[in-house]
Amino acid sequence: MAASSRQTILVVDDEANLRKVLAATLRREGFEVLTAQDGVEGLALLAKHPIDVLLTDLRMPQMDGMALLAQAQAEYPEVPVVMLTAHGTVDTAVTAMKLGAFDYLTKPFDSDELRLVIRKAAASAEISAREASEAGPGRFGIIGVSAVLQEVFKTIEKVAPSPSTVLVTGESGTGKELVARALHAESPRRDKPFIRINCAAIPRELIESELFGYEKGAFTGAVSAKPGRFELADEGTLFLDEIGEIPLEMQVKLLRALQESEFERVGGVTTTKVDVRLVAATNQDLAAEVKAGRFREDLFYRLNVVPIVLPPLRERREDIPLLVEHFRTKYNDRLGKKVERVDADAIRLLCAYAWPGNIRELENVMERAVLFAEEAEVTPDELPEQIRGKDSEPPTPSTPPTTMDLMPAGPVGPLKEIVRLHTETVEKDLIRRALEETGGNVTKAARRLEISRKSLQNKMKELGLRDTSDEG
Numbered sequence: 001m002a003a004s005s006r007q008t009i010l011v012v013d014d015e016a017n018l019r020k021v022l023a024a025t026l027r028r029e030g031f032e033v034l035t036a037q038d039g040v041e042g043l044a045l046l047a048k049h050p051i052d053v054l055l056t057d058l059r060m061p062q063m064d065g066m067a068l069l070a071q072a073q074a075e076y077p078e079v080p081v082v083m084l085t086a087h088g089t090v091d092t093a094v095t096a097m098k099l100g101a102f103d104y105l106t107k108p109f110d111s112d113e114l115r116l117v118i119r120k121a122a123a124s125a126e127i128s129a130r131e132a133s134e135a136g137p138g139r140f141g142i143i144g145v146s147a148v149l150q151e152v153f154k155t156i157e158k159v160a161p162s163p164s165t166v167l168v169t170g171e172s173g174t175g176k177e178l179v180a181r182a183l184h185a186e187s188p189r190r191d192k193p194f195i196r197i198n199c200a201a202i203p204r205e206l207i208e209s210e211l212f213g214y215e216k217g218a219f220t221g222a223v224s225a226k227p228g229r230f231e232l233a234d235e236g237t238l239f240l241d242e243i244g245e246i247p248l249e250m251q252v253k254l255l256r257a258l259q260e261s262e263f264e265r266v267g268g269v270t271t272t273k274v275d276v277r278l279v280a281a282t283n284q285d286l287a288a289e290v291k292a293g294r295f296r297e298d299l300f301y302r303l304n305v306v307p308i309v310l311p312p313l314r315e316r317r318e319d320i321p322l323l324v325e326h327f328r329t330k331y332n333d334r335l336g337k338k339v340e341r342v343d344a345d346a347i348r349l350l351c352a353y354a355w356p357g358n359i360r361e362l363e364n365v366m367e368r369a370v371l372f373a374e375e376a377e378v379t380p381d382e383l384p385e386q387i388r389g390k391d392s393e394p395p396t397p398s399t400p401p402t403t404m405d406l407m408p409a410g411p412v413g414p415l416k417e418i419v420r421l422h423t424e425t426v427e428k429d430l431i432r433r434a435l436e437e438t439g440g441n442v443t444k445a446a447r448r449l450e451i452s453r454k455s456l457q458n459k460m461k462e463l464g465l466r467d468t469s470d471e472g
Helices: 016-028 039-048 065-075 087-098 111-134 147-159 176-185 204-212 248-260 286-291 297-303 317-335 344-352 358-372 415-437 442-449 453-462
Strands: 008-012 032-036 053-057 081-085 103-106 166-169 194-198 237-241 262-264 271-273 277-282 306-309
Touching: 008 016, 008 039, 016 032, 016 111, 032 039, 039 053, 039 065, 053 065, 053 111, 065 081, 065 087, 081 087, 081 111, 087 103, 103 111, 111 194, 147 176, 147 306, 166 176, 176 194, 176 237, 176 277, 204 248, 204 262, 248 262, 248 297, 286 297, 317 344, 317 358, 344 358, 415 442, 415 453, 442 453
Parallel strands: 008 032, 008 053, 053 081, 081 103, 166 277, 166 306, 194 237, 237 277
Antiparallel strands: 262 271
8 A cells, every 4th residue: 555645754863874775665655755864853854844754763863762752742743753773772662652652663674564664654644634633622622512512522521530441433524533532631641641543554464463562573574572552551541443443353352451451462471461541433333233243242342331422513513613614714824825704605505514524524625615715705606516506404303403593694703703602692592492392391302402401401590591391
C-alpha cells in the first residue's frame, strides 16, 4: 500500500549515509521526505513545513531524540514520532514511547519493518488529523447543544473517573476518538499514557505482537524484544479503535488480558501484569456480529460494561448551524478566504440534509463551499447537488425541532454569537413542544427528549418554564 503523496516524513539523524538510505526507502513508498542532521534543524523544519511523521535518531549532538520528542510533543502533538535507536538504548526508546512516541526501530533496521512502522504512523496521523478537524471549541472538543449530545457529555463526566471498560459505538464520522480522549483527559490517569491502536489498520498476522509485544527471536525480523500496546499503556488508557475488526482467533487472548490484566509476549513465557483502562470503539453492530458468529459473546459483554452511543448528525440537527460556523472559520483560515457568513437558505438546506457521512461529510461540504464562495457569504449555489435536491431529508414529525426552524431570516453570525442567541431558544422550544405533544406530562416529555425526568424539571426551572404536569 503506497502512501499518499501529500504525506511528508521528516528524517532526523546525524549520520549522513543513514539519512540517505532512509530517505530513499521512504520515497520509494510514495512519501515526500525532508531530512535534518540534528534536533535543532529538525525543529526548524517542523516550524516551516507540514509534517505527517517524524522519524528521529535517539543519540545526536546539540539536541538528542528525547529532547526533540519533548519539544515536538509540546508544539506539534498531532505529529507521531518514531524513534530510531541502537540495541543498547532500547530501554530509553521504550521510555520515549511511554512519553508519547508512536513507535521505535532498532539499528540495524529491517526495511520491511521500517516501511510497516512508517505506514502505521502515517495512517495514525491521517486519522488523528481527521478527528482533530472534527473537534471544535465545544465541550470535550465536541460542538453541540442538542439534548442527545448533552446526555453523552453527562455520561463522560460520570464514567471518566472510574476504571470501567467503555464501548463507544456510532457511525463513521461521529467523533468516537474524541470521546475516548475525553474519558482519558477527565480521568485520574490523565498524566499517564494514552495509547491508541486502529485494529483495522493492522494486518491479521501482526495484531498479537502489536497488542502484547514480542521477545527477541520470536519470528524472523525480531532482532530484539519489543513491548506491545498493553504494556505501553500501563497505568494509562488503551484505546482500541475498530474493535470489531480483531480476528476471531485473537479475541480469546484479548478477553484473557482484559479479565486477568495479564498476558505473555509473543515467543515469551513470562507473564506481565498491567493496570490498563480500556476504551473500545466500533461502527459495527457487535450484537449482530455475535449472532453471526464473527465476534465472541463473552468478549462483547466484557467490552460493553459502559456503552456510549454517539448519535448520527441527522439526529442532532440543531447542532448543524454551530458546526457550519466552526468549519467556516476553520477553512477561512486554512484557505485564506474571507467568507463572513452562510446565508439562511443555505443553512436550511444543510439542516434538512440526511448526512450519511456525518460530521466528516459536513466538513468536506463546508471546505468546498468556502473554497468556491465568490462573495462574502456561502449561498445554496456553493452546495453540492445532493444537498440542494431530492436527497434532503426534512425532519419527520417525531423528530425534535431544530434551530433550522428557529433561524432568523438574516445571515448567520460568528459561532459564539449563534450559541449565545440560540442555545436558550432551542432548549425552551424543545421543551415546550415536547410538553405540548405529551399533554404536559413531564415523564413522557423527558422520555421524548431522551433525558431523565429530574433533568427535565431542573432545566424547566433554569429556563423559567412552569411545570405544567399533572403528576404533582
